[in-house]
Amino acid sequence: MTADEAPAALGGVSATVREHCARWDVTCHTYSTLGLKLYFAAEGLCGVSLDARRGPQVHSDERALVGQVPSELEQWLFDRAESREAFAELFYLPGAEPGSLTLGVVLCVQRAGDHLLTRPVFLAAEAMDDVYHYLPREAWAIF
Numbered sequence: 001m002t003a004d005e006a007p008a009a010l011g012g013v014s015a016t017v018r019e020h021c022a023r024w025d026v027t028c029h030t031y032s033t034l035g036l037k038l039y040f041a042a043e044g045l046c047g048v049s050l051d052a053r054r055g056p057q058v059h060s061d062e063r064a065l066v067g068q069v070p071s072e073l074e075q076w077l078f079d080r081a082e083s084r085e086a087f088a089e090l091f092y093l094p095g096a097e098p099g100s101l102t103l104g105v106v107l108c109v110q111r112a113g114d115h116l117l118t119r120p121v122f123l124a125a126e127a128m129d130d131v132y133h134y135l136p137r138e139a140w141a142i143f
Contacts, residue, residue, distance in 0.1 A: 003029060003040045010034060021136040028136065039135055046124050047135045052110035052117035060103055068118045070109050074098045077107070093132050093140060101128050109142055116142075 006029060007014050015029035015038075026046065029038045035055030039047035050058065052067045059065065063076055077098050081089050089101040099106035104127075110119040127134035 001045045003027065003038075006038055006040075006045070010036075021138075024134070024136050026136060028138075037139070039139065046127065047139065048122045049108075049139055050120050050122075052119040053112055055119075058120060058122075060105075065105070065107070065118060065120045067112075070107065070116055070118055073107055073118050091131070095140065095142075097140070099131060104128060106131060106140070108140060111142060 001009060010031060013031055013034060016032045017030040018027060019030075020027045025041060027040045029040065030036075031038070032054075035051030035053070037049040037051075038045060039049070050056065050066050055066050057064055057066050061080065063073075065073065077090060077100055081100070084102075091099050091101065093099065093106060093108075097106050097108050104123050104125060106121045106123070108119045108121050109116040121135070121139055123131060123134060132140065
């Protein structure tokens, strides 16, 4: 999907903010009303970040990934990998956020008062070998 195709795919909603990050050659389109941030490179969509409190819910293997208790979802990732005999698929970002290579996701966190909730960031398959350097630093920040 290209940046021009995104509004139609989102039911006609337009991005409220468009920021270009020259260092990564990525443009972030923020859809505040939907709780989404879409990251576009020249070849198209390369990342999706969901707001823990306002974003749409996403499921994998019948497990909700958005707005969950981080430690519980981290354990679910371990259990999932172990049951698939793919334990090497798990990784951690420098801030200790867990990720799954096969799901193409990093389980970032977001503040909700005094609590932290999961804020998944989904990435293209080609990004999984260097996740932390694929999107701008703000994609991984706790907010």
